[in-house]
Amino acid sequence: MSQLEDLQAVSELVRAGLATTRREIGKALSLRSTTVSELVGNLVSSDILRENTTPPRGRGRPATSLSFNHLRLAGIVIGVIDRTLVANAVDLTYRVIGKQSITPPPDADNKEMADCIRKLVLATVEQLPQGIELSTITLSISGLLDKPNSLWCFTSRWPKLKNLNLKEALSDQPCSIDIIRNLDAELSGIQINEKHAKNENSLLLHWGEGIGASYSADGVIVNKSRGRFCEIGHWSLGNAQGKPCTCGNHDCLETVAALWAIGEELKKTFPSLALNENDVADQLSKVDPMQSPVLTEGLKQVLRVTTNLCKLFFPDRVILTGPFVQNPLIFSKFVMAFESASLLDNQERIRVSVNSASMQDEIIGALHQPLESGLQRLVESSLQHEHH
Numbered sequence: 001m002s003q004l005e006d007l008q009a010v011s012e013l014v015r016a017g018l019a020t021t022r023r024e025i026g027k028a029l030s031l032r033s034t035t036v037s038e039l040v041g042n043l044v045s046s047d048i049l050r051e052n053t054t055p056p057r058g059r060g061r062p063a064t065s066l067s068f069n070h071l072r073l074a075g076i077v078i079g080v081i082d083r084t085l086v087a088n089a090v091d092l093t094y095r096v097i098g099k100q101s102i103t104p105p106p107d108a109d110n111k112e113m114a115d116c117i118r119k120l121v122l123a124t125v126e127q128l129p130q131g132i133e134l135s136t137i138t139l140s141i142s143g144l145l146d147k148p149n150s151l152w153c154f155t156s157r158w159p160k161l162k163n164l165n166l167k168e169a170l171s172d173q174p175c176s177i178d179i180i181r182n183l184d185a186e187l188s189g190i191q192i193n194e195k196h197a198k199n200e201n202s203l204l205l206h207w208g209e210g211i212g213a214s215y216s217a218d219g220v221i222v223n224k225s226r227g228r229f230c231e232i233g234h235w236s237l238g239n240a241q242g243k244p245c246t247c248g249n250h251d252c253l254e255t256v257a258a259l260w261a262i263g264e265e266l267k268k269t270f271p272s273l274a275l276n277e278n279d280v281a282d283q284l285s286k287v288d289p290m291q292s293p294v295l296t297e298g299l300k301q302v303l304r305v306t307t308n309l310c311k312l313f314f315p316d317r318v319i320l321t322g323p324f325v326q327n328p329l330i331f332s333k334f335v336m337a338f339e340s341a342s343l344l345d346n347q348e349r350i351r352v353s354v355n356s357a358s359m360q361d362e363i364i365g366a367l368h369q370p371l372e373s374g375l376q377r378l379v380e381s382s383l384q385h386e387h388h
C-alpha cells in the first residue's frame, strides 16, 4: 500500500471505532510502530484525529487514546419542502447540527431566489460549532437542472426562476457547491442507509406536490450527472381535456394527479385537508381514498404510468414516496398493479416499499459524495504536514 492508502486506512479505522491506540492500528493494518506513529502524527496535526491523554491511575505513564474528529468538516444540504427551502448542516457522522429555512415568494425571480439562498446559507453557517470547516453546500432541488453548469433551469414551484447559476449565487462561500436532483439524492440515501445490493435495480417514485421518479441500475443512478431524468409528471395523457400544466404544456399527468392540481377538489371530499406535503401525508393515511372521484382517477393514471415504467426498466425494487402512498389502500393498489403487470409468470416479484417523509435519506444521499471527497482531500493534504 502507498503511504496515502495507509493514511486513509488509519483514518477510516479510527473513524469506524475499530482502533483507539497506535498499537491497535499497527495490529489491524500490519504496520510497524514507527510507520503508525508517523501516520497518526500526520492525521493529528491536520486535526482529523485527536489525541486524548488521561492521567495515569496510580503510577505509570499516562494513557493516550485516539479519536476521530467528527466535527472536522461540515456539509450543508438545501432541500425544498412544499414552497420552502430548508437547510440542514451535518458533521462527518451525518448528524444534523444546524437547521434553517426560508420561504421565497411564489413570484421569486433569479435575483430574489439567489438572495434567499445566500441568506439561508449565512444563517445556517452561523449555527455551526466553532472551528468546524464547511466543506460543501449541496442543493438538492426539484425541477430541471443542468448539473455540469450548476444551473437550476426550471421549477414549477417558482415559475419565474430560469437558469439560475447556483455556483455563481454562492461564489462567496469558500467550499464546493454541488447540485443534485432531490429524487436522485433520496434514492441514493436509501441505498446507503439500507445497504442495498449493488446489482439491484431500483425505481423511486414520488407522488405528491409534483410527480417524478429516479432509477438506479447496477448501483448507478441513471443520468445523475446531468440532473434531468424521468419527468413522468409531465408525460402527456393525451386526454384532450386542455388542462394547463405548470410546465406550460397541457394535459400532463400532473394535471390530474399532482397535489397542486387536485388539492382543491380533494377538499370537497375531505374538507379538513391541509394542502402541503407534510401535513397531508398523515391526514391521507386515515381516509378512504375511493370516496374522492378526483383521487380515484388520479390514482388510476399514476398506476398506469408506473406499471408502464416497470416494463421499461424492469426494477427489482420500487420505492414509493410522498403523501398519497402513505395511505394503506393506495399502497396495496400499487402492489396489485405491479403483480398483474408482470409479463412473465416466473418473473421474480418486485419488492415494493414506502419511504417515510423524513429528510434523512435525502441529506445523506446529497452530501455523501461531496463530504467524503472533502475528507479525502484533507487526508491527502495531511501528508504534507510537518510534525514532530
Ligand SMILES: [Zn+2]
Residues within 6 Å of the ligand: 233, 234, 235, 245, 246, 247, 248, 249, 250, 252, 254
Ligand atoms: Zn407539465
